[in-house]
Amino acid sequence: MLARNYGARSDESSMLGDRREFRVGEIMQIFIDSADASQIESWLGQGVVDGATTNPSIMFKDGVTDLQAGALRLSKLLGDRPLSVEVTSNDQEIMLEQGRLFATWARNIVVKIPIINEFGESCLGVIHRLSQEGIAVNATAILSFNQAILAAKAGATYVSIFAGRLADEGNDPVATIKNVRQWLDDWSLSARIIVGSIRTVMDIQNAALAGAHIVTIPPQFLPKMVDHRYTRETVRQFMQDAEKTIEEMSKAKVRVATPRG
Numbered sequence: 001m002l003a004r005n006y007g008a009r010s011d012e013s014s015m016l017g018d019r020r021e022f023r024v025g026e027i028m029q030i031f032i033d034s035a036d037a038s039q040i041e042s043w044l045g046q047g048v049v050d051g052a053t054t055n056p057s058i059m060f061k062d063g064v065t066d067l068q069a070g071a072l073r074l075s076k077l078l079g080d081r082p083l084s085v086e087v088t089s090n091d092q093e094i095m096l097e098q099g100r101l102f103a104t105w106a107r108n109i110v111v112k113i114p115i116i117n118e119f120g121e122s123c124l125g126v127i128h129r130l131s132q133e134g135i136a137v138n139a140t141a142i143l144s145f146n147q148a149i150l151a152a153k154a155g156a157t158y159v160s161i162f163a164g165r166l167a168d169e170g171n172d173p174v175a176t177i178k179n180v181r182q183w184l185d186d187w188s189l190s191a192r193i194i195v196g197s198i199r200t201v202m203d204i205q206n207a208a209l210a211g212a213h214i215v216t217i218p219p220q221f222l223p224k225m226v227d228h229r230y231t232r233e234t235v236r237q238f239m240q241d242a243e244k245t246i247e248e249m250s251k252a253k254v255r256v257a258t259p260r261g
C-alpha cells in the first residue's frame with residue numbers, strides 16, 4: 001500500500017525539525033501501548049503517561065480505520081509527548097515514503113520501523129535514512145541483543161525490545177534488556193530502550209529494574225499496577241474510624257450547645 005493512501009501532508013510539514021529531541025533524560029518513562037483515546041486521556045490526566053506506542057494490530061483492535069485521522073487525534077491528546085506510528089509495508093521504499101509522510105502529520109510522531117521485514121531483509125537502511133533526515137525512529141520488533149545494537153548504531157531514537165515475545169521463545173527478556181542497557185551506557189549511545197510486549201504486571205517490574213528507559217504498558221495493566229487489596233482494606237479502616245470521629249465530634253458539639261440543667 002502506498003504512503004499516499006494514508007492522506008495528505010499536514011500543514012505542519014514545514015515545521016519538521018530534528019525529532020531526536022524525544023530522547024529522554026535519566027528518569028524512566030511510561031508509555032501507554034494503545035490507540036484508545038479515552039484510555040490515553042484518562043492516564044494522561046493521572047500524570048503517569050509520557051508517550052504512546054501503537055502498531056497495526058493495536059490500531060485495528062482499538063478501531064482506528066483511518067490511520068492519519070487516528071494518529072492526529074492521538075497526537076493532539078498527547079501534546080508534545082511522543083506517539084509511535086508503525087509503517088505498514090515490507091517494501092523499504094514504501095517504508096521510507098510512509099515514514100516521511102507520517103512525520104509530517106504532527107511534530108510528536110515517531111516512525112516505527114521493524115528491524116527486518118517479514119522476509120528477513122534488513123530495514124537498518126530505512127532506520128538510518130529517516131534518522132539522518134531528523135525523523136525520530138522507533139526500531140521495533142527487536143528480539144535480540146544483536147538486533148538492538150545494530151538499530152542503535154543505525155541511529156534509532158528508540159529500540160523496542162519485545163519482552164513477552166522473547167519469553168514466548170524461552171529466552172530471558174531481563175538478560176537482553178540489561179545487556180543492551182549496559183552496552184548503550186558503555187559506549188554513550190543515545191538510543192533509548194522501550195520495553196514492549198508486556199504480558200503480565202511482573203514483566204513491567206522486571207523491565208523497570210533491568211534498566212529499560214521506557215516501558216510501554218497496555219492500558220489493562222495500569223489499574224492492576226495501582227490497585228492493592230490490602231491498600232483498599234487499609235483505606236476502608238481509616239474511613240470507618242473517620243466516621244466514628246465525626247460522630248464523636250458531633251455528639252460533643254451537641255453537649256456544648258445544650259446547657260446543663
Ligand code: E4P
Nearest residue numbers: 033053055160165196197198
Ligand atoms: C510496542 O511497541 C509493541 O508494538 C507491542 O508492545 C507489541 O506487543 P505484542 O507482543 O503483545 O504484540
